[in-house]
Amino acid sequence: MAERYEPSLFESKWQARWKESDLFVTQVDPARPKFYGLDFFPYPSGAGLSVGHCRNYVPTDVLCRMKVMQGYSVLHPMGFDAFGLPAENEAIKRKTHPGPMIDQYAANYRRQMDLVGISYDWSRSFKSSDPDYYKWTQWIFEILYRRGLAYRKDAVVNWDPVDKTVLADEEVIAGRAERSGALVEKKNIPQWFFKITAYAQRLIDDLDTVDWPEGIKAMQRNWIGRSEGVQFSMKIDFSGGAPAGPDETGFEVVRKEREAYFEVFTTRIDTIFGMTFCVLAPEHPMVDLISSQVAPEHVAAIKAYQEEASRLSDTDRTATNREKTGVFTGAYAINPANGKRVPIWLADYVLATYGTGAIMAVPGHDQRDFDFATKFGLDVIAVIEPDDAYLQKHFPGLGRPEALGEYAKSIKSCSTVFEAKDGVLMQSGEYTGKSVADAQLELGQWIEALGIGERKIQYKLRDWLISRQRYWGCPIPVIHSADGEEQLVTEDCLPVLLPEVDNYEPSGDGSSPLSLIDDFVNVTDRDGRLGKRETDTMGGFACSSWYFLRFCDPHNPDQAWNPSFANYWMPVDCYVGGAEHAVMHLLYARFWTKVLFDEGLIDSPEPFKRLENQGQVLALTPYRLPREGETLATGEEGILVSFEEAKSLPEDQLIWRWARMSKSKGNVVTPDEAKELYGADALRVYLLFVAPFNADVQWSNEGMQGAVRFLHRVFKFVNDVLPVYQSDWANQPMPEGDEASAIRRATHRTIEKVTQDIDRFSFNTAISTLMIFLNDVAPLASDEAKRGALALPLSEAAETLVRLLSPIAPHSADELWEALGKEGFLYRADVWPTANPDLMIENTITMAIQVNGKLRGTIEVPREAIREEVEAMARDNERVKVWIESQTVRKVIVVPGKLVNFVVG
């Protein structure tokens, strides 16, 4: 046996043996508890894996391997998210077909995953572009359709001019396409949607039932954006020619042609007495009617403003720092609370797509309304009493009553508004003096009693846009018959196969390349009528919304899955991947799972019980300062240069930064390279040890060396024990003595801690525990004079170390296991050791002694010593005596097994 960790001697050997014996094929034993460990469905990029990807796959692998050894039935599959834009764009660039290309890339991914020893059950693998798989994606689409959750409508949608397709809201970040980076445009074309909004509340509620990072849950709640308020109708008053204002008197010219109303939504019904105007979004449908009723100069202004607004991009329009714009319509609305007439304005700070596209404006208590009112000279009325801090800031030196009086009079002079929800109403008729909470309740009830509105819950979430005008995706199984009827393709005709084509580039005119393929488009429907196939394909996120179910029964030709298998494995016990999917994949997959739950196809309403997000691997990357004429984009801190170029640049022009590994930055370290240089197990140990699982790590060769050194020491230790090793140590009487029991105590404490740490994804402390253990026992094993007498506890220690190391460094562990004369592999049920609590107990405990909370010494006490004895021993301690003599001991705190604290003074 090698005395050192020599990966080139055995890592490939063990990988071959594992493969030969189909070691990682899922063993289903209904008598055992199950464990489903899953990594996010990866798109297999042509660049292959970097060590950054391994930071996702290795930890999941460690947990799954431990679960197998603990006796669980474990499902640990891997497949590929092959459909979608990344694959298609890459294929276009390479002038090849995405199908064979993706096969090649996926094979390379698999090769690299095997290279670092990940225990995937490849017999269950599939790609989302396999017809055997996407047949069932289409089948689930049909379930959604039948349940009224898939529909087609004309809509203004996000158009990506680079990728030439529409995108879901979730794929647009700050007005740019997440993938291509292009500024999205608005385009009005018929599109397929999934009605995820119908599940908004359940998607919020069930977050409480899953064990996910708080941040991800918060992001989902925030994205769904629930808010409670009141929606009510405002009556329009067209007597526009008369002067506006509360003190208007005299005759009004009534030109009321017909009664008209518009709805507003507010979360602050308590501020209704502070409404001084209303705002409609420029696209609001009521604007046409208003235009037809008001004076010509208003009509012209309205038209001009609408045109101006339509020209602006969404990003420009919603920039928060932009000055408010708007135009008066000439019409008025009646505030139902006090009957006052308020002007109706058009302004683009009100979004047509949220709520009712119209608001009651309360400039006294909403900063946006306030900014608008001050710009256009509209009234501002204070209706909530601010707190003292606010009053002091704006009216320094005044007492509260005076400040309040001043506030009511000159609210317009304040720089910010009081928006807080704790306060008492003022200038609000009969509601004056009530708390905000009470007023919200009572005014809500009053509106309902009046019959003009109701309390309502509003969500920001919008329906999920699923159509893509692209070739490489799952075809939507719908036929449009000649008379315009939509029909689902019958189940026996599924899958609708993606046709083989030579040219699949997107046309850019808003239609899919599939629409050019006559054989595909022209069909006969089930009644023999002529029809045209839907030519949009589904976005990639549809395909990845149910793959975790298919893994339960991956090759079933007759069903998407056999419910008994899915119910055995689901939900996924531990789901591991990057935080960047917080509100896309994870929200969509939860939605589909709930629909399938409602359909009775699975028992679990949530797909992923526990979620963990790994940190990224960063590499030191060279940038240089910008030269004359060069400017940096916002957020950019230098201009990326190649490593070659960096060598030739003067040091004062270079900036080295930690940046995420990516092909474009040229800073990638591949697992192939890492394995070649240091070994697969060293790579695994390094990635696990270098930082907490969810923290970013800074790649370093020195760190890799540390991992190698640790493995060297493990080999040396086992090698030292080998001459005295007794494989039946468990059946022999253990020697008495301090060193023997210290070894056993360390062994069993290590078992306990490592098991716990792996379970809670604290791999760095698990490895640290193994290092401490090794540091403790290694000197005893290398001491030839001692090791004979300690043969039995050292045998136990060495064997335990190998077992505990096995999920982390599986090649080394199997190699050492074999060296110990064991048969087979460590990857099998019931080889994980169990800690014996009796052996973990120490007879002598070190206790800290404090005086007034400051450490003044330590004492060794017998474990069974009682309080009085401990205190006496502490008082007797020489160092402690100095601090407590000539002082009055007022109190003595004894924490058993921990410390004694004398309070003196």
Next chain:
RNA sequence: GCCGGGGUGGCGGAAUGGUAGACGCGGCGGUCUCAAAAACCGCUGGGUGAAAGCUCGUGCGGGUUCGAGUCCCGCCCCCGGCACCA
């Protein structure tokens, strides 16, 4: 602005309210060697001291407690997300 996560040695990071800095990297000193590398042993938060020790110390300011990195209040800074959502 709002939501979430953080701020601990030269660096990565440990610490159920109970001996802060485990473990590792780096550094320093030593053993081995003709020498170097590797390996092994020792030291390694600041100040002070010959040493024992004392003292300061977990972003800043308060508080609770016998005792606070940990709990509470008020700030500052960094990272991630959302952002004119009424």
